Amino acid sequence: MHYPLNKYFLLYSDCTIISGYKNSILLDFTRPEMSNFVPKELSEFIEKCAWQTLSDVLKFYINDDKKVVLEYLDFLTENDFGFFVSESLKNNFPPINTKLKNSPEIIDNLILDIDSKNMNNLKSINSLIERCLISSIEIRGINLSIGELDQIIQMFSSSVVQSINIYLDSTLKNSNIETLSKIIAQNARIKKLVVFESIEVISSDDGIIHFTSKQLNFDEIRRINNINLSFHLEAQKVCTFRYKKLFIDREGKLKNHPNSKKLIGNIQFDEINILIENLKKECKTNKEWYITKEQINVCKDCEFRTVCFTNNLPIGDKDDNCYLQAECTYNPYIGKGEGEEGYKTLEECGVISNESGFIIDHDKIAEINAELWTEE
Ligand code: SF4
Structure with missing residues (x-):
């Protein structure tokens, strides 16, 4: 393939390469399925391309090495990871601003443990969610009846929340997909509902409801690779597990996360305004969040x-x-x-x-x- 030697080769702004000790990974945030491991030498080649024309970059390589970097270029252009740009236009493509965005939500993600006792706090919890502009909730239901599940789902039916995942212990293992489908149909925010310790392993056709034989493990250490541009930017500035995250336990206690020992307040006894102030203070002063x-x-x-x-x-x-x-x-x-x-x-x-x-x-x-x- 012929390349314009007097131009610069840049990755598209939604693509980047992150290098580790052994491997480098090319991340494509618009097409996450295209993300993959790449040789570390490719990452070094791309770094050189950012500030020199292709002709100058190729001077660093001879014989087989030159052949290899030209293959890298074939790979990057054929898969649409980057583009050539002239000297005069190069500065029109500045790197993405990695500054932490100043967004209005106080909390972005809530884990809510709920049982019959905590059901009494549902109204206050909903007020807190609205005031904090929480966009995503993970509900872990313990000993809930179908009626209580229905009540929870209805409570969040006109909420600021955009996404709700529900995990239910074995109490509802004998329910069925039809009943649960009818209940969740009231709320389009429900993206996933999992019933644990079921004898039958089955999923609904739309992929939202799952009955699994596994146990609901509240302490499981999970590692998920989340190829998402805003997550990638945030991860360079904060602890993604702690920053703007909240956990409410079955007694209504507010903590940053389930394993945290530090109490932020209690939804049963504290006024919402006080809780909001406490959360804002955490965000400003808790070094662990950063x-x-x-x-x-x-x-x-x-x-x-x-x-x-x-x-x-x-x-x-x-x-x-x-x-x-x-x-x-x-x-x-x-x-x-x-x-x-x-x-x-x-x-x-x-x-x-x-x-x-x-x-x-x-x-x-x-x-x-x-x-x-x-x-x-
Ligand atoms: S926790 Fe994540 S970043 Fe740390 S070593 Fe494991 S995979 Fe890598």
């Missing part, structure tokens, strides 16, 4: 650091020694996840990350990677 993955040992070396959503929270001081409370299921030093062939723990790779600090044995990792990844 720990980014870049500041956490191990995560800072991971290519998923701007798209990873996990409740595996960091411990320690971001300016000194900040580490994950439990080892992640992905090891960024060898590019392998738990369960994959060749996976090794951090310790097996010579990486120690705990309250005593961070130690890394680069030689040992290089040896392991040579064994794992060198083609015979």
Whole structure:
């Protein structure tokens, strides 16, 4: 393929490459399914392209290396990840502003544990949701009857909330898709309803209702890769698990998240205005809300650091020694996840990350990677 040597090659603004210790990943936020691992050399090539014409960039490469970077260019242009631009127009495509956006919501996401007792607080909870402009709720129902579920769904039927996911314990395992479909039809905000410990494993045709044999695990450490531009931008500035997140437990206690020990207030006893003030104060003053993955040992070396959503929270001081409370299921030093062939723990790779600090044995990792990844 012929390329305009006197032009610059740029990635589209909804695409970016994040490099970790072992791997780089090309993220396409408009077409998340196109996101994929790419060689680290491709990432270095793209960095050079941002400030020099293609002709100048190619001077860095000779023989086979030059052939390889031209293949990178074929890959990037054929898959529509980037474009050529002239010197005069180049500055019309500035990088995306990564400043944390000043949005009006006080809380963006609520986890609500609800049982018959907490049902009495439903009206106050709804007022808090409206005042905080909460857009997304995860409801975890415990011992709820069909009538109570119906009441909850109706309560949020004309709400500011845009998306509701409901997880129900085994109490309603003997209900059926028809009954639940009728109830959720009252509220288009319901995106998912899962009934746990069901004997029958079945889903509704629209994919909203699921009966599963699994148990509802309130403590599960989950890691989801969320390829979404606003999440990626936010992850560079805040702790995505804590920032503007709220949890209300069955006794009406407000906390930042289910494992937090710090009480923000109680929906049963405190006035909504007081709760709002407390939440605003948390957002302004709680340093934990602003720990980014870049500041956490191990995560800072991971290519998923701007798209990873996990409740595996960091411990320690971001300016000194900040580490994950439990080892992640992905090891960024060898590019392998738990369960994959060749996976090794951090310790097996010579990486120690705990309250005593961070130690890394680069030689040992290089040896392991040579064994794992060198083609015979
Ligand atoms: S190491 Fe694990 S928790 Fe940390 S960014 Fe990577 S995938 Fe997420």
